[in-house]
Amino acid sequence: MAKIAALSGFPEWLPAERLVEQHVIDVFREVAELHGFSGIETRAVEPLEQLLRKGEIDKEVYVLRRLHAEEEGAETVGEDRSRTLGLHFDLTVPLARYVLEHQNDLVFPLRRFQIQKVWRGERPQDGRFREFYQADLDVIGQDALPGHIEAEVAVVMAEILDRLPMPSVTIHANTRRLSEGFFRSIGFEDRSAVLRSLDKLPKIGPEAVRELLLTEAAASPEQADACLAFASIRTRDGSFAQQVRDLGGSGEMLEQGIAELNSVLERVEASVPGVIMADLSIARGLDYYTGTVFETFLAGHESLGSICSGGRYDSLAADNRHTYPGVGLSIGLSRLVSRLLSADLASASRSVPTCVLVSVADEQHRHLSEASARALRARGIPCEVAPTAAKFGKQIRYADRRGIPFLWFPGVDGAVDQVKDIRSGEQLDADSSIWEPPAEDRTVRILGGDATGSASR
Template identity: 60%
Template sequence: MARPTPLSGFPEWLPEGRIIEQHVLDVLRRTFELHGFVGIETRAVEPLDQLLRKGETSKEVYVMRRLHEEPGSEPDRADTLGLHFDLTVPFARYVLENAGHLAFPFRRYQIQKAWRGERPQDGRFREFVQADIDVVGAGTLPYHYEVELPLVMAEALGALREIGVPPVRVLVNNRKVAEGFYRGLGLTDVEAVLRNIDKLDKIGADAVAGLLVAEAGASEDQARACLALAAISGSDESVIDRVRALAGESNDLLDEGLDELGALIRAASVRAPGVVVADLKIARGLDYYTGSVYETVIVGHEQLGSICSGGRYDTLASDGANTYPGVGLSIGVSRLVSRLISRGLVTTTRSVPSAVLVAVSNEDDRGRSDAVAAALRARGIPVEVAPSAAKFGKQIRHADRRRIPFVWFVGGDGQAADQVKDIRSGEQVDADASVWTPPEADLWPRVVPA
């Protein structure tokens, strides 16, 4: 058989990488649950017409079909299934299907794989893990959730600092501020303005100014004003004053947006000082978000792009009679983990769960080694038994290659005491499988700064 070729865009971590990923997921899950979010999981597929209902390109959707279709059958878009490319569409469908069984506001977290047929590059994959949190209301949803959600994410990502993950910045804006400001300038094609402002980091201010004139109908003065707004950022309420000064005349929509953005900045200055930063060029979700919008970057790794984004949406789902507004954020777990691994930012204390290798003196006595391992496992200690009754030096080297810290030797004649050896220090002591426990730091593999 020829040596297999890796599939681009479908990451497969080595054991150490999987331990790192699992630790990240555990920290996120624990933080979400501390804030009262309940975990759900939705199916991997949705009808293709639902996946494409917000205008996403069909080129990015992986379509599901049987290898052998019925003769003469023509696929119908409404009946065709596609793998979901994010967790929003399946969650919207889940809310509609289960609204009668959910208590609103509904606080949900969801950690699952998604699939997107885009060109793989650094931090972008065709198969990836996302971790989402949302709060969804029935009919209405108070603004304070727009303050709470980015702070929960800041806490979750901040909890990863102890393993060596760099600090993050949660960049926030409010669509009402942008729209109120643009309309105050006399611009009516707000979507075109937002679409081009969103290109600032990629093509620069001069190119964006040209696009605003060509595509959004802006004059040169209006284009300069839009760019001046996008240049405003900061972590205190002076941001609000700068926007008001730039706008000159106010309007209801601008005032509402600035009041909301100010409330978020004030709360963040208390709960996450320096982490949440107002950035007036954040424009994501052109036809989707209706209030606060968020993007999150790793400090020192900004070129990776946002690892966590989201915002307020007034129509997550609607059945014609009821509307379900919400606010949510999504962490690109695979993007984050790939950066931690590729840049060597974190490492693991070992690549296997086992804290102890029970040596085997000869194959006839393997049952005694198995009994010791069972006794240790019953007390919550991860153990494996040596693969063969080789010389003890070879068994110790086997443990060392796997970074297993302790080797257990069963008493030779059944009367002598068992002994356990810390192969790092060389210390060897008598041990009883009913009472001996490794130090807490050695019990399970840990993720630590590199």
């Protein structure tokens, strides 16, 4: 058999690692449902012409067709994009189609979360994959959506992230009206060029961005300096407003942006203290988002970039009758899990769900072992029966290698059952109808890197 080579960009976690990933998924779902969000799942494929509406993603879309499609005269990519299918590269395009397709069956505002795999043909690197889980949280309105929803979605996401076994996060927020209003008030006509330049700040630094503003945005030296000063503003409260005005910002649009951002800061701070920050350097997405935009950073791992981003958009989808504005935040879940694992920020307390291995004295008495296992499972204790009736020493080593904490010995010929704690060696009489393991052993716990916090699955 030929040597099997790993496919770059397609992660496959080991069982203990998958437990960490599953915990992140479970926390996302539990908190979202706690706030009244309903889970949906959309198909993995969409018509290629729908996927390519974002334009810049066209080189990353995986096209789907049958192996012998061309031989049978079926369509190819170049012939009919309306009939060619591609794997979705995010969950926003499918959501827009889903909302339009099911609008008569949905109740708005729609509170939706979605956790699914997506596919992108980009260059794999640290934390970036070709196949990965994405987790989205959105509230979609019909024709209108109250402004307070922007803060509400941020609060829910903050609670999700706070429950995960990792360092603290900070959600950075900006608003389109604030940035656009400022650039307009200092004399810029091409505000998109300014946003494109400021978006490069984390990668190339202020001096290089200043040069871009001068050359590509046609800024004067004074305008370039004002833009960089604006982008340097970061506050935990509403004090950003006066700083913006002191730089020359004025006008109705700017004041609307200040009010919007201040409202978000106050609402989020009241619900989840210490997590929100006004950060006027945020430029990514401001050409798409129409209100607040968010980016989220992990303390001590800022090099990873934003682990969760999103904002308000007033045109997710539209038809001849309605428009569908929304607010959404998205986590690159596999990317986050990859960092949790590689940086030892989270680990499973054991590599398998099994709490008890029920031993088998000999095959003639396997039915006793199976009966004990049924009794334990009936009370929610995860267990499995030994695969073979090997010597008890081998069965103990098998359990130990898999991290199973307890070994159960069914009584044979009327003897009493016993249970052994493999770690301490303590062995006691036990009754499978009433015995309970310690709470910390009953289910797998996901431990933080400092081992101070844990969560059970």
